[in-house]
Amino acid sequence: xxxxxxxxxxxxxxxxxxxxxxxxxxxxxxxxxxxxxxxxxxxxxxxxxxxxxxxxxxxxxxxxxxxxxxxxxxxxxxxxxxxxxxxxxxxxxxxxxxxxxxxxxxxxxxxxxxxxxxxxxxxxxxxxxxxxxxxxxxxxxxxxxxxxxxxxxxxxxxxxxxxxxxxxxxxxxxxxxxxxxxxxxxxxxxxxxxxxxxxxxxxxxxxxxxxxxxxxxxxxxxxxxxxxxxxxxxxxxxxxxxxxxxxxxxxxxxxxxxxxxxxxxxxxxxxxxxxxxxxxxx
Numbered sequence: 001x002x003x004x005x006x007x008x009x010x011x012x013x014x015x016x017x018x019x020x021x022x023x024x025x026x027x028x029x030x031x032x033x034x035x036x037x038x039x040x041x042x043x044x045x046x047x048x049x050x051x052x053x054x055x056x057x058x059x060x061x062x063x064x065x066x067x068x069x070x071x072x073x074x075x076x077x078x079x080x081x082x083x084x085x086x087x088x089x090x091x092x093x094x095x096x097x098x099x100x101x102x103x104x105x106x107x108x109x110x111x112x113x114x115x116x117x118x119x120x121x122x123x124x125x126x127x128x129x130x131x132x133x134x135x136x137x138x139x140x141x142x143x144x145x146x147x148x149x150x151x152x153x154x155x156x157x158x159x160x161x162x163x164x165x166x167x168x169x170x171x172x173x174x175x176x177x178x179x180x181x182x183x184x185x186x187x188x189x190x191x192x193x194x195x196x197x198x199x200x201x202x203x204x205x206x207x208x209x210x211x212x213x214x215x216x217x218x219x220x221x222x223x224x225x226x227x228x229x230x231x232x233x234x235x236x237x238x239x240x241x242x243x244x245x246x247x248x249x250x251x252x253x254x255x256x257x258x259x260x261x262x263x264x265x266x267x268x269x270x271x272x273x274x275x276x277x278x279x280x281x282x
Contacts, residue, residue, distance in 0.1 A: 036064050074108055113153075
């Protein structure tokens with residue numbers, strides 16, 4: 001069985017020291033094994049205090065980065081040096097809270113798209129590798145892996161599929177760098193999400209799950225038994241993190257295009273998801 005996590009974005013944004021404890025208590029009470037901890041801005045939550053809170057509730061940690069406006073490892077989309085500093089802070093926080101990964105779409109701001117011809121795409125990927133390399137080294141030295149997430153075509157034009165992600169990251173893949181796969185994006189971009197998971201194989205560093213509509217797992221059209229078998233085939237034994245969003249927060253609602261409630265309540269969304277995942281044998 002996988003350890004199951006729930007992202008605090010299910011309930012709030014940004015995560016803060018004040019909101020952490022009640023959310024940790026809630027997640028543990030639902031049976032979750034871990035919390036995904038978005039670090040939207042450095043200083044939103046204190047890593048040492050967060051570790052104490054999670055320990056008190058028997059929860060593991062997964063640090064998630066947020067590629068907001070201006071954060072990019074490609075110059076045309078943002079400030080590279082500031083983004084590297086931000087990701088170094090995420091890595092440092094992950095070390096303190098005991099997260100094995102820092103996961104996110106670490107190449108351009110979420111929601112930023114632009115057209116590229118073949119030569120421009122090659123140049124962008126080369127720039128990404130150059131600017132990602134020192135962060136991979138920093139992460140590996142701390143025993144942490146950066147997990148880079150392909151996003152759907154409406155959220156980025158740079159890396160949409162597992163194949164693109166593997167090709168882009170190939171020279172750097174290893175202990176300090178892998179892939180973060182999200183079933184929501186796989187559902188949109190992959191002809192066969194299960195085959196894409198198998199293709200990612202040992203490069204998978206983290207997996208996020210949710211319903212095909214970004215809501216609860218289990219009553220959507222995703223073939224969950226097949227997806228879970230594919231993860232087994234790929235040799236992935238790590239955490240599965242439920243990632244969904246509340247439409248009540250403008251920042252996250254706009255980033256994820258959540259324009260309507262995805263469940264009767266956010267608690268219900270989280271509770272239904274963990275029941276379904278355990279019923280499927282996750």
